[in-house]
Amino acid sequence: MSNNPVFKPGMSPAEIVRKVRSLPGVAITSTGMRDAGQSDFKNRLRIHDQKTLTPHYERMDLFSAEVHGGARWHVGLLNRRESPFEETTILRERMPSVLLQTLIRETSLWGYRPYPRNVIEYVVSQVDIDVWRCFSFLNDVRNMRTICEVVMGRGLLFEPAVSFTQADWATNDYYLGVVGDMVSLCGGVDEIVLCIKDMAGVGSPERIRELIDTILQKYPDMVVQYHRHSTDGLALPALLAAAQAGARLLDAQEDSLTRFYGQAPIMSLHAYLEEAGIPVLLNRSEAGAAVQKARDWVRQYEWAESPFKGFDHNVIEHRMPGGAFPSSFEQAEAGGFLHLMPQILQVMSLYNRIVHYFDVTPGSQMTWVTCSGTVNRYAKEFGLAGVNRLIALLKKFIEEVDQDLDRLDPEEKDELMEFFVTAPGDFKNLLIGRYGKLPAGWPDDWVYQSAFGDQWEEKLAERSEDSPLDALEDEDLDTMRAELAARLEWDPSEEEFILYLMHPKDTIDMIEFREDYGQSPMVLPTSVWHSGLVRPGEKVDFRMRDKPHTVELVSVGEEHDGYITVVLRINNQTQVFSVETPNVIKTEIRMARSDSDVGSPITGSVWRLGNPRRGGIAGGDIVHEGEEIANIEAMKMENAIVAPFNGRIAQICVGLNESVVENQLLFVLEEE
Amino acid sequence: MKKIERLLVANRGVSAVRVMHTCRDRNIPTTAVYSTPDHLGYHVVMADKAVNIGEAPPAESYLNMENILQAAFQTGSDAIHPGWGFLAENADFARMVQDAGLIWVGPPPELISKLGDKAQARKMAVAAGVPIIPGTEDVNTVDDALAWLDDSGVDYPIMIKAASGGGGRGLVRVDRAEDLEQALSQARSEAEKAFGSGILILEKFILNARHIEVQILVDQSGNAVHLYERECTIQRRNQKVIEEAPSPSLDEDLRHEICGQAIALVNSIGYHSVGTVEFILDSDTGKYYFLEVNTRLQVEHGLTELTTGYDLVGLMIDVAEGKSLEITQDDVQPNRWAIEVRLNAEDPETFGPSFGTITRLRTPDGPNLRVATGIYQGASVPPYYDSLLMLIMSAGHDRERALKVMDRALGRSLRVEGVKTLKPLLMSIIRHPAFREGDFSTRFIDKNIQDLVKAFREPTAEDEILNVAKYIAEVSALGPRSWV
Incomplete structure (x- = not known):
């Protein structure tokens, strides 16, 4: 068992580059925990399952593990309800010797719009990742500057990625121009890895051989990594061509996770290259064990697979990237x-x-x-x-x-x-x-x-x-943080704030989900996470906070008035849940929202509208700031509702002796 | 001397259950009374017989004197204990009970009446040489109030009280002259509703006040002892939340002085049964003032029972039966520190009442704990009554140790699901550094509410598993979620 990996966190970029150059052949980045799941399983593969691969990764002699970034970030919030920070914390702890890699979209980071410089600096300086693969959908290398500066400044490995396609305008000269911009941005070739990012899987083996050869003729010391999807069905020969042309790093994933749109299968790639005389740095038995381990859980994700299955050589025309395949087809189906x-x-x-x-x-x-x-x-x-x-x-x-x-x-x-x-x-x-x-x-x-x-x-x-x-003005981070604090009603952690900067609404939803459902996304097995407990008597065992727990389904009742009664035994204690269905009829209660809305400070009953001196009150009445306009009784205590400003009653929203809940709208006032 | 054969407890919840415990100890059969929604209440379960006395509104049931007396006759009860709240300080009811030939387990009706009138109580205190807060009686108009402020030289803040009030109702604090008019009208209206009388009194409001009260016990021959003091300074909206005994604010000299004043007062008026003489201690000046006498068993009486070992309900029954006190002042030797929290069914942030069904209940246990509960798992908490669910009391040889026991009780053992409770607030208070050091006033909660609320976000392991189970329940009932 080797536990003295060639590449590990803490190494300087120059040292990493030197080590890659001194390899007799190639090394591998595993995309099993990021792009593999994105391209064939809509990013639904959960850290709960992926973390079972870590003991093998720890001993696999990988160059790096891509575990972060791309759409995994956003889908984590939206669908898996887990945060990328939780994921990296778990992975760091369980595979401390593996370089963790992200995929980042130049100025859009892990979001969908360009961010100004101060947001980029703030975010990039706080994320615990070793290898930063950065691409631009325009190959506009200028947009990578801030990320490059922060990453290199932190002593971490920056990996500029050339977005690759096959088109009449996408010539060798064009790509050499892009690479030239990258080399000058990064101050040479000694502290970076250059990635050719073939995100749709469209590079024919000979095109890739020619391109890498051209780049290496101009920059012979450049470490080139070839990232490629399988969509056209030609991934393995293209990867071999890349290696023969001098690429030193290749991307691959567990064979058992391989479908059609992700990366090449790692065991096959290893065998194919070795047969062709190219040594591969890889502990094959650990890689095989990881393949086997993934097989244990991947069947639970059949629901997440693309409804459109099979290679598609026409990708060279339509160029849909592997990472977008399943989600596009899902949208089309929905x-x-x-x-x-x-x-x-x-x-x-x-x-x-x-x-x-x-x-x-x-x-x-x-x-x-x-x-x-x-x-x-x-x-x-x-x-x-x-x-x-x-x-x-x-x-x-x-x-x-x-x-x-x-x-x-x-x-x-x-x-x-x-x-x-x-x-x-x-x-x-x-x-x-x-x-x-x-x-x-x-x-x-x-x-x-x-x-x-x-x-x-x-x-x-x-x-x-x-x-x-x-072009973009800096954003006021303090104001944005205050905005989030007001929404959450607590001071957000740095991590919550970074999530919010990328995806404000979805972050709030995710945090609210976790307030309601706690550690569910982290502890439940995938079958239960997806479909719950199906038959009475079915149990789920899991550990949370270092203690064992068991939840057993006793019964699921019939729907009644929009509710279904579910009885569970939680650690041997029976608990009844009333689950709201979409058919539930809700009497809508209007809440006070704006400054002109007067809400009830308390749950209670409206026993007086108006006040003893003026008597009752009606729509259109003029009221004065501080004047009592209603009184709410709760637990035998009176609570005077006073007009917040001089104004006119535009609307009375409750009746006398009506029960009201806290913050329920009582009056709408208008300025006089 | 007349032995009680069957006791009717004219109350519900924690209070009724507490009285019934002593009755069980003494083999006195009990009768419970209940309103219709309370028909499965814990006090009904505890009692030997139970009679429906009316519908949910208190006026139709727990305040319905005729029906309660009828229930006593119907079940052969020869004595009535009122618990605390409802009719406990209603002199008319006490008189009716006595006129019907039944034993009233409480003080003489005429003293309930006199001491219940704050103005008269102040006069009695003055007569007994007990210091009172500067104030005025019988205020009707804003002008009356302004005249008094002028004459006495007292400055804002001032407090408006219902002359016949108690338990924090009908109390309104006024900070500025502009608010005086509305405050007077609110206090008058609350007083009318709660006590049937709109007569008000005004007093100087003491900013850094601590609330000290002395437990007294007097037999029908006038033998009086005190059982030392309790401190009830932690309040919100003038409702006590956390109490303790002894008071951390008193030194031995002051303790003996205040307790002596309490005895002097009750001796001078011919009181009997248990009672509590309440004082305000001004922490800025060290002066204390008479506040009122509570002519009933107090919610927090259990603290005194823990520190002294006596059963106050038992002693009340002894006095009511006409027995002479067997204990002398020297026998009363408190030897530990006790702390009580009131677990109310309320939102801990807004204090809005919370009602529903207790879906799960686990009461704390372990060394040095006493729990007095009015609920059980599965019981419902109706919206019509007081929100007290449970009293939790801890004891220790000193304050620090009693607090640790309370921390264990609230943090590790207590579990109430189905309604919101004050638990998070109580936890934050007992962990607050100022509270731990004994440095607080009656405004402690108001002043520190933000800090206290901030400390709420600490889910327990049980909250966490419940959150996970809730997810399992939903996905099991509804199938895969649309967003998954």
């Missing part, structure tokens, strides 16, 4: 348009020849929303024939008339001009440069006319070539 997926993918293939950027977050979302929205609109208005007419029109525009609008018939032209009308706001921000420069230049003017209508010239004038890092 939205009832799964049958339109072939058409949507076709429109995507054509769309990305009009506007050039890389289909990866947040670009992939813009592409998806624009294309799926348009296809749905056509299907609704004109049926499938209409969708096919749109596709034929786009094809004609691109393939027959070289995107020259004037060579289309007038009615075709009019129809095409409608294409971007419903594009999302993010796409419109992209057009005016809010995310940075586009990799192959700005789209033609007609795209602006289509997206902005009459305002297109104004918008075009607004377009800026600046990096958001230079």
Whole structure:
């Protein structure tokens, strides 16, 4: 058992780079705990299960483990209800010798909009990660500057990633330009790893060999890592080609987690490369044990798999990234348009020849929303024939008339001009440069006319070539922290605050969920987390805070008036729960919300409206600040409700002798 | 001398159950009375017989004197103990009981009446040489109040009280002249509702006040002893929350002086039964003032029982039966520290009442604890009455040790589910450094409410497992959640 790993936390970036260079062959980054789950299981793989792999990772001789970032962050809050901070704490403790790696979206960090410099500095300086793989969906290297400075300043490994695609404009010269920008940003090649990020899995083996060879001819000492999805079915030969061309680090995942859109299977990759004469740094028996361990729990995630299964070589046209595959198909299924997926993918293939950027977050979302929205609109208005007419029109525009609008018939032209009308706001921000420069230049003017209508010239004038890092004003962190504290009613931890900076609403929801349901996401086995206890007598055993617990289902009753009674035995004690169903009829109680709303300070009954001196009170009455306007009795104590300012009673929202709850709206006042 | 054969307890909850415990010790059969929603109440379970005396509103049941007397006749009860609250300090009821030929387990009706009138009580105190707070009686209008402020030179804040009040009701503090009018009208209205009389008195309000009270016991021949003092300074809205005995504010000299004053007062008026003489101690000046006499068993009497070993309800019954006191002042030797918390069914932050069903209950146990409860697991807490669920008392050889026992009782053992309770607030108070050092006044909770509330967020292991179980229940009933 080796427990003296080659790569471990605390090593300086230069030392890591030297060690990679001195390897006889390649080393592996395992994506089993991040991208594998994202690409084939919608990021639903829970830390509760993933942590069972840690003893093996600890001894596997990995280069690093990608465990953090990408969409895992947001889906953690939204669906798994676990925080990335909890995850890294658990992983650090259980595999202290493994380099933990994240994937970060330049100025968008782990969110979806560009953040100003001070937010980036604040967040990046507090997250406990060793390897920072940073990509730009525009390959706008300027946008990586702040992250690069903070990460390198902390003595951690920065890994700039070139977003890769196959397109006529994506030439070797183009990529060399991007790499050159990265080298100058990072001050050379000795303290960084360069990643070729083939997020859709579109690089043919020979294209990848050629690209890496070109880069290494110019930067012979560069450590190159090839990150690749399997979507086109050619992952293994492409990875071999990359290694033969000189890539020293490759991404792989547990064979038992491998489906269609994630990374290559680690055991197969190991065998394939070794057979080709390339030594692989990997403890094969531990890797095999991890593969076996994942097999124990992965079947519990069948519900999370993509409804669209199988490789898709057409990805080279539509370029949907592996990480977006299952969630897009899930949306299509939920939205009832799964049958339109072939058409949507076709429109995507054509769309990305009009506007050039890389289909990866947040670009992939813009592409998806624009294309799926348009296809749905056509299907609704004109049926499938209409969708096919749109596709034929786009094809004609691109393939027959070289995107020259004037060579289309007038009615075709009019129809095409409608294409971007419903594009999302993010796409419109992209057009005016809010995310940075586009990799192959700005789209033609007609795209602006289509997206902005009459305002297109104004918008075009607004377009800026600046990096958001230079364009965005710093945010007031103290105010934002106070805002969160007011929402939570306690002083947020640094971690809660960082979550909030990325995803404000979803963070609040997640914190509220945890207030209600405590450690459920961390302690329950996945079958119970997903479907609960099914049969009476079924039990779940788990440990929480170093003690054993058992919860047993006694009975689930019939629905009655919108409630279902569930009886559980919790550690041998019977407990009855009344579970609200969606059919519950709620009498809505209006709460006081604004300054002009007068709410009840207490739960009690309204025994007087008005006051003894003036008598009763009615809508339209003038009241004076401090004047008693109602009185609430609770537990035999009186509570005077006084007018908060001079004003007029706009509305009386309760009746005499009515029971009210705390903060229930009693009056609406209006300023006189 | 007349031995009680069957005792009717004209009360409910903790108070009725407490009286019944002593009756069991003495083999006196008991009759409970109950309102309709209380028909499965713990006091009904405890009693030997139980009679429905009316519907939920107190006026129809626990304050319904005719029905209660009827219940006594119907069950052959020859004595009535009123507990605390409801009719305990109602002189008319005491008189009715006696006129009906039954034994009233309490002080003489005429003294209940006189001492219940704050103005008269102040006169009696003055006559007995006991110091009183500067104040005025019989205030009707704002002008009356202003005239007194002028004459006496007393400055704001002042306190408005119902002349016939008690238990914190009808009390309104006034800080500024602008608030005087509304405060007077609120106090008058509350007083009318709670006590049937709108007569008010005004007093100087003592800012850093501590509340000290002396437990006294007098037999029908006038033999009086005191059982030392209790301190009830931790209050909110003038309702006691935490009490202790002895008082950490008194030295031995002051303790003997105050206890002696209490005896002097009751001796001068011909009182008998148990009673409590309440004083305000001004921590800024060290002066003490007579506040009132409570002519009944107090909620916090158990503290005195813990420190002295006597059963006050038993002694009350002895006195009511006409027995002479067998104990002398020298026999009373308190030898430990005791602390009581009142576990009310209230939101610990807003103090809004909470009612419902007690879905789970585990009462604290272990060394040096006494629990007096009015509920059981499965019982309902109706919205019509006092919110007291349980009294928890801890004892120790000194204050620090008694506090540790209380911390264990509240933090590790007590569990109440189904209604909100004051538990988090009580925990925060007993852990607050100022409280631990004995440095507090009657405004302690108001002054420290933010600190106290901040300390609430400390889920216990049981809260955590319950949260997990709640999730299991929901997903088991509803299937996979849409967001999962």
